[in-house]
Amino acid sequence: MTGSHFDEGFQYEASRHHLDVLMGLRIYAPLFGPLRLFTDFLGGGSHVWSSVQGGTFGAYEAQGWRGVFVWGIGLQVRVTQELSVGGRLALRTAGDPLSELRDYLGLDDTGGLSVNLGGTVSWHF
Numbered sequence: 001m002t003g004s005h006f007d008e009g010f011q012y013e014a015s016r017h018h019l020d021v022l023m024g025l026r027i028y029a030p031l032f033g034p035l036r037l038f039t040d041f042l043g044g045g046s047h048v049w050s051s052v053q054g055g056t057f058g059a060y061e062a063q064g065w066r067g068v069f070v071w072g073i074g075l076q077v078r079v080t081q082e083l084s085v086g087g088r089l090a091l092r093t094a095g096d097p098l099s100e101l102r103d104y105l106g107l108d109d110t111g112g113l114s115v116n117l118g119g120t121v122s123w124h125f
Contacts, residue, residue: 037074
């Protein structure tokens with residue numbers, strides 16, 4: 001996630017990138033035909049790269065591993081016996097190495113929560 005923000009009378013740039021290593025449980029509920037509803041509960045680690053830069057306070061970067069929990073819900077269509085595609089909405093917790101700095105500077109911070117929308121491809125064996 002990267003973006004420009006205007007907060008407290010000044011502009012700043014912020015970016016945050018994640019690399020997740022997760023394991024968990026996914027539960028499917030057939031709706032009709034090849035359409036299925038699913039939910040998943042995942043836990044693991046997230047390597048987070050974070051930066052914030054503004055004219056009055058300079059540039060800061062940090063990275064590191066954080067614990068993460070993800071709850072997702074979505075729809076999936078079984079295209080073949082082995083292949084399914086779909087979409088997923090997920091709520092995730094993951095700390096940001098620069099959260100305390102954002103809080104100190106009075107900048108917007110998500111408090112470690114984020115919402116993600118994405119596609120899914122599953123290979124069943």
